[in-house]
Amino acid sequence: MAQDTTTTTTAGTTTVVDPVVAKIAGIAAREVPGVHDLGGGAARLVGSVRDAIGQRDQGQGIKVEVGEKQVAADVTIVVEYPVHIQTVASDVRHAVARAITELVGMEAAEVNVTVTDVHIPSDDDDEDEEPRVA
DSSP: OOOEEEEEETTEEEEEEHHHHHHHHHHHHHTSTTEEEESOHHHHHHHHHHHHTTOOOTTTTEEEEEOSSEEEEEEEEEEETTSOHHHHHHHHHHHHHHHIIIIIOSEEEEEEEEEEEEEOHHHHHHTTSOOSOO
């Protein structure tokens, strides 16, 4: 169940819901060099259908828990080959934490990164090749 984040000000309150934080985290993660895509296999399949009809889910592959002052995020990524996986994961962790702090105004309590696949650019080329047999 999504939890709301409420900040009290003199003129009222501001509530930032989980999907908004997930979208911000997703955009930040996608901008990191070496990240090919977000999400596991099923999420990427659904994502490719959504992309085809022009409705990209920026929060794909992101799960967040929003508290009163802190956010915990789980990010699932696919990295490009031959990048250093630990470097990309660290860069994603920092980019997501920075986005949560700067754009949402909350502390990133933790950002966990799971690498589910490595994208090999030649895999894309195989789909365009002529069949070897008729």
